[in-house]
Amino acid sequence: MPMIRRLLGGRTERSRKSLPRLDGRSTSAGVSVTPERALQVAAVFSSVRLLAETGSMLPTGVFQKSGNTRLPAMEHPLAPLLTYQANPHLPAGEFWAQVLGWMLVRGNGGVYIERNNGGGPAGLWPVAWTSVEPRRMKDTGEPVWKITLDDDEWAPIREPDGLVRSENFLHFRSFGVGGAEGLSPIGMARQSVGTGYAANAYIGSFFARDASPGGIVSVPGTLKDAQYERLTRQWRDLHEGFDKAHQLAVMEAGAKWEKTTLSPADAQFLEVYKLTRSEIAGIFGVPPHMIGDVERSTSWGSGIEQQSLGYVIYSLLPWLTRLERTANRLFGDPSVYLKFNPDALLRGDTAQRFAGYAQARQWGWMSVNEIRAKEDEAPIEGGDDYLQPLNMVPAGGAAPAEQRALPGRQARAGDSAETPAAEDLPSWITRHYEAISAFFAEQGEQVLSLLGVRPNATAEELIDLSADNETLTEILLQLARGLAAEVGAATAASLGGAFVLEETSAALAASAAATAANVNATTVEQLRGSINLGHAPAEVQESVRKMFDGMTQSRARVLAQARVSTTTNFASHEGAKHAGARTKTWRVWDANPRPTHARADGQTVDIREEFTIGSKRGRWPHDHRLGVDEIAGCTCRLQFNL
Template structure:
């Protein structure tokens, strides 16, 4: 059947409490979600996307005949927009879940409801301590494995099983549509190579940027390990550089010169930065690589980041929240939505030019524009809600009628 054979339980060894192949990589480094975050490129990519999702305005709306209406009085509005639980702000909650989603491929949060099914609070659950399984009744269940410090007083540690209605589960890329696969597990060789190059650089400079050497003795040594240890104790490390070596009994030191450029150390580190940015679909300039960025294309890259990187994650969040948090009676008329307009506005001159076109063609009022720019509105008495159109623009039929009328008037005038 193969490693990915179909099983009864929707467990995923790549993203739940067990790591894929126990974190081993071909580079020889141990890779899991925690060690990956010690790599600067992975940390930067996770931080960029998590903070971007956490900073987006998140609102609750209702469909109406004239459009969508914001519902600040809805019970979910305060939970999603301000504080999902007494211990976290909305920013911290979404940043935490998004980082889980990027590292483990799944984000889980326990849903606390009242007797009527309305959401009272949301608490994050660690993905590496959460298992997903299907019960005999065919329903999906979640088991969260608590530590002793997470248990209530006089309770033992162990698993707590929650039903599907009690968990907000946002899966990432998945083969079965139920549990997402960990990006770190699937790309462990690329991440492992980045960790290996960082370890090599650290050890290289810990050895005073000297790759090592050979101690030559004219005779046969009975204790080579003892001489090697004594030499390293005296001369290894940046704080012991430039000491004067004293060699006895005919010992000679031959340094081995292997510059990092010859081992393509810098090129490898640069390539791994691009490789990890590619995994998370991050423009390189957002993680500090400005080699291919300029004033002419960096704005376009930023807009592409919103369109191709953030927007798919936003859709995952919105559809899962609409499915899991709204009451069945609300799903036809109420929806939860992020606002991406602020990230897609472009520079000031481009926005002003767009507003001018909308204003002159009658589909934007002064107050529409001022609301988009977070400015105070103009009162209706002062014309803030008026929609204007250029007076020189008329319909083709009206233009022909006006020309015919003008011609008739001219002929009639010449005959009198």
């Protein structure tokens, strides 16, 4: 049947300079619509320019998600291509403008992915859709793209015959109903576009033939041919054309002027023109007022801010989402993604912005420096602190410190509590040791396994720092939360208050992440020293095995002791603070303390202040701010006072 249809009806080949066959070009207005001709219609050009320029001007960023956390990943190798320079000849902003322009005009945009010798993307090259022909592999159905560049185009296409596989080509599609290609907005709405083009042409011809003042010249009797030609030629020379309209008209030989009005068809062309502007705005989904049709501006809300919000949400974001989803194929990792930031279009006036900042600051979800960054101002000292409303707590959570007294327990002035020593918590030291030792053992097995496959691998290649940091952080955080809950609650209870673990979550997570990064970085350094490429593979493996055996024993025990001491001091300090303690006192428990600690014995400061220990300052024993020399082997404790 398909062959019979082709024989009877012929096959219409797609021209490289025309719309896809599905769309067609003819219109009832008698105008053949092509993208090039459509852009001559002011409403079409305004809509395409508006969407392409506002989309390409937005800041872009690469982010990575881990659970509920979203962190910038601008160090990713693809980030510069997507946010700064798509290829050596094209900035990222112009790159996105070109891609959006092709999607808006032809319904499809194509980008060739240039790769380096290692297989990673090295450049993104937009290709005119008129140079692209979608195909499929007969055996697998895999899409391939036949690219035939015009003389004025260039891209570093290495594939034979220009047949590019999908992994080296990004196809940005507009709305479609199946098939390989998206539908062209211009092609599918060609009747409105053709009417608009015809209206433009009619306006031009109307002014070209306008012979104002409009009317009829009548003369008594019958004019001879020569007289008729002379009168007609004289009238046209003096009055025809918009630049000669309304000049003085001189009558002779009894001629009379009778004023007339436009025909109904001529009088309606302006209404037709207005209607097509509104329809074309609807084709592209833009507010009519943003392309000059101000008669319908109130339908998008009152005020510039509401109208801009409507444009961003209903017009621009659908196109940006299509760009993001297609570009995310480059990463090959669902946790890494590209994001356009439309906030630049929604800034509002100065009063509205500052009112929003004030609320964000008062309710504790933005710091001063975050606000200053949005206004392109330099950070200030102390500007990273967050405020917490005193009378607002999560549902089911504890009250503020002043309201946390335990039922039946009346806090009294002079009440005090002390930080427990790590030695008083042997079960927690054991838990830490077992978990850290197991991590080292598994890490060692992975390294030895990789060495069996790649004997000459470097330390950096043998250890995946990103994955191992995440794993160890999770282990340390879970242990820290359990220990902090126990110690913090005990300290707060001894002072007649309650401890809220959730208020310490951010600090515990940051401490766990910092420790994990430091531990794994040290492991890489040790591994680098254990691997001697001059040795035989068996000797290298034996050296690495001994290294990790030592880590699972002595190093794991030292780390367990340090983590328990650090978390205990932090949790006890926070528990006392939650219970309303006003001051804290440094107490020495070692019979032979180091001189700096001996001088600090009895030092009392406000609960939120720091102690002076030698030349350093810290909040509690084992505070990282004191440095390794003051932390190692320290057995000092804190006394908290109401």
